[in-house]
Amino acid sequence: MREKLRTITQLLRNAFGRSIGILLSILAAVLVGSIIMLIEGQNPLEIYWLLIKGALGSQRGLLISLQRATPLIFTAIASTLAFRTGVFNVGVEGQFFIGAICGAFVGYAVKLPMIIHLPLTLAAGFLGGALWAFFPTIMRQKLGVSEIITTIMTNYIATFLISYLTNYPLRHTPTTPETPPVQPTAQLAQFVELSGGTIGKGTQAHVGIFVALLVVVVMYIVFKRTRIGYEWRMVGLSFPFSEFGGISLDRTFIGGMLVSGGIAGLGGVVEILGVWREYKDLFAAGFGFRGNLAALLGGQNVIGSTIAALFYGGMEAGALGLEWSAGIPRQLIDIVVGLIIFFMAAEGMWAFVRRIKWVRGARAVRRTTEDLEV
Amino acid sequence: MDFSGLLDILQRYVFNIANLQGMLRLATPVVLAGLCALITSRAGILNIAGEGMILFGAWFGVAGSYFFRSAWMGLLAAMLSGLVVGGLFALFSLKFRAHIIIMGIAINIFANSATIFLTREVFGVAGAFSDPNIAGLPPIEIPILKDIPVLGPLLSGYTFIVYLAWILVALTYIFLYRTPWGLHLRAVGENPQAAETLGINVQRVRFGAVMASGVFASLAGVYLSLGHLQMFTEQMAAGRGFIGMAVNTFGGGEPVGVFFSSLLFGIVETIGWRLQGERIMPVYFISMLPYLATLLALTVFTLRKQQAKKAALERAAHEA
Structure with missing residues (x-):
């Protein structure tokens, strides 16, 4: 007792x-x-006040915060999963993009009823992200090449590959490099559409947030209650010990990394289906890296990362408003978040x-x- | 097989003065990034913050040059930024015991946002900043040498940093193998506990290594922003910090190895530029080349190392 x-x-x-x-x-x-x-x-007090008011002070602000947080939750969970298994997946950025383009392709090229089309499109995003994580993972596990260099390299390769795809084979209009719009059967509804224009006017917040929260819940249960989740955590703590304890390192590392890439890719396709509805070349860079930061900010656990992603999304929404009203570059938020992480890590x-x-x-x-x- | 065709292609894409000059130029930031990775890895530190340090170097190079109307002030400002960022990185990760990879990831993302923020706030532009007031580094014509055919154009007429990079390769070699400090550094990298018992201040040696790596990286950055075109572009490091790490691995952690593997990357990039001019394939695939080459080089290198290890084991088993 x-x-x-x-x-x-x-x-x-x-x-x-x-x-x-x-x-x-x-x-x-x-x-x-x-x-x-x-x-x-x-005046710092005024700026911080505007920041908080912009993020939380109105229904519109809240919904924009939610919209910005949605992709970040995916990338933060993806980073958390990898970091926890002891793999520094800094390729979340590229996996996010590859997932987005795969989803966009299945979203516009296939004609099916929604009940099949939407899950199929989401699955395409997941598989795309996992595939993109596959090469660095194999290089690490079979050859012992550090995943940090290889995942960064695959990020660059992803951006150029996607620029090629949106400029040539998947191009829709001669004027701008973008894919054809996604079929209505594969779109995730925005709140403004669902409510007939009463809720969330001027925002693009969409039901993808529920997909994100579902991923959070699933990953929480996987980490807490399942064998593979336990193995992921153990391998991250000490892999010689885990191997001694009978855990297959190959299966755990490769599996963890593939799921991490998959979740990042799922985030990409959800962003496309909910907000953009077509793939614009370089539509939004930085979600992957911000997800890395959010995972570090949240102490590399599922719940913490989710809270950090929501916080980050909110601050971004506030900073976007600040950029419009006070002309302060929104990168200020990334700087402040970076500083928090420096101090936290120390x-x-x-x-x-x-x-x-x-x-x-x-x-x-x-x-x-x-x-x-x- | 018709060899004259092959020779023709080789001459067209590799062995002519313009291409070789391009190779030496494009290899310069990679050489410096490679030295940045080398000096820390030889001290037993995994420094992945080179990318961020390069970005800061590039930005402060442009800022110094713009505000003081002098490329040398730009160089000085960049080197100071390298010392400061390297010093902070060392302080947080060595003294305050922050996880060094997490710290590196955070510094890289931080540098990216900070330089974008600074460009917008200080110069009031987004994307790229160029201005006639930014002084570039002048090319250096080496007397006598410049008049020798072939060798003259090949070795003369580059900016100061190109020569500095060559000198630093030699100096790093001398430092590592001919000075007591270099011996200390290698000892710390190979066996920190043993070095400690010999009375070497491990912490201080590593601190110095990280600060030196900051200076090397900042020079790479300043070459990118002042060496050729005088401008700062967002994210202009473009992965060179990581390519530097790969070059260091590929070069076996030796200064001379780093130099020659960087030349390989210089060639890949020059061939890319050539192909771009000829419009053989979409430009996006050409832009991928350095990154694909990095992956390929790392794969080949580790495969060969594994084979060598296996062969050595077999030989040992045979002898026993």
């Missing part, structure tokens, strides 16, 4: 220590952000927090870099 009580207090202390660390990181990043704004001659910097008596138990796991291969 006493033992149990002690573990519980220990857990609470850990959680408390962690959230204190995150809060302080956010505070520090907001402070540095304020300094940047002061140098720019802006465990040693918060050592002084741990020296305070009531959080002394909170000692985060220290990871070594020595055993990482180049």
